[in-house]
Amino acid sequence: MSDVDVVLSALPRILQACRARDVTDPAGSGVVSAHQARILSCLDAVDPTMVTELADFMGVTPSTMSLNLKRLREAGFVTAERDPADRRVKDVRLTEAGVRMRESAAELDRSRVEAVLHALRPDERTIASRGLTVLAESADRLAAAAVPSTVEGPRD
Numbered sequence: 001m002s003d004v005d006v007v008l009s010a011l012p013r014i015l016q017a018c019r020a021r022d023v024t025d026p027a028g029s030g031v032v033s034a035h036q037a038r039i040l041s042c043l044d045a046v047d048p049t050m051v052t053e054l055a056d057f058m059g060v061t062p063s064t065m066s067l068n069l070k071r072l073r074e075a076g077f078v079t080a081e082r083d084p085a086d087r088r089v090k091d092v093r094l095t096e097a098g099v100r101m102r103e104s105a106a107e108l109d110r111s112r113v114e115a116v117l118h119a120l121r122p123d124e125r126t127i128a129s130r131g132l133t134v135l136a137e138s139a140d141r142l143a144a145a146a147v148p149s150t151v152e153g154p155r156d
Contacts, residue, residue, distance in 0.1 A: 007135070014116070015107070015108070017112065017116060018108045018109060018112040018113045018116060019034055019107060019108060019109065019112070020034050020037070020105070020106055020107065020108065020109040020112075021033075021034055021109065022034060022037075023036075023037040023101060023104060023105040023106075024104070025097060025100060025101050025104065026100060026104050027097070027100055030075050030076070030077070030097075030101075032072070032075070032077065032101060035068070036068060036071070036072060036077075037101065037102070037105040038058070039054070039058065039065075039068055039069070039072065040072070040077060040078070040094065040098055040101055040102040040105065041102055041105060042054060042057060042058070043078065043092060043093065043094045043098065043102070044093065044094060045093055045094040045095070045096070045098070045099050046093070047093075048081075048083075048091030048092060048093050049091065049092050049093075050083075050089055050090065050091060050092075051065055051066060051069065051080070051089075051090045051091075051092060052089075054069075054092065066090075069092055072098070075097075076095055076097050076098075077094065077095055077097050077098035077101055078092050078093065078094055078095060078098050079092070079093050079094075079095055080092045081093075
């Protein structure tokens with residue numbers, strides 16, 4: 001298995017095991033599922049997003065997205081209004097509570113990450129931490145350099 005295959009196999013398994021299951025509003029006005037939190041993470045309070053664009057991005061049907069948005073609207077986290085320029089289009093924005101919820105949402109649940117690390121021996125934890133640090137530093141360098149996603153080979 002190549003190094004790329006190892007990363008492509010390992011990261012989704014780690015994320016699945018450690019992902020947050022729900023997100024609680026820090027102001028105490030509700031809880032949303034991880035899926036709903038991902039929807040909130042795609043939205044903005046100022047710049048509206050069309051329901052159809054959001055559905056396409058999330059890989060669901062517009063009717064499925066509308067149902068999720070209805071629940072988020074009823075909970076007070078989003079608003080949905082018809083676009084004045086095209087009444088067929090529905091624009092969605094975050095409310096103040098939605099912004100708060102989006103900002104408090106973490107992709108990973110700290111207690112789950114701690115449990116995964118606790119299951120390792122101390123030497124394994126050190127190796128895992130160092131490996132992730134090196135990988136993250138490389139990702140930071142790639143992002144900072146705006147390097148294209150196709151690379152010919154490893155750097156010496």
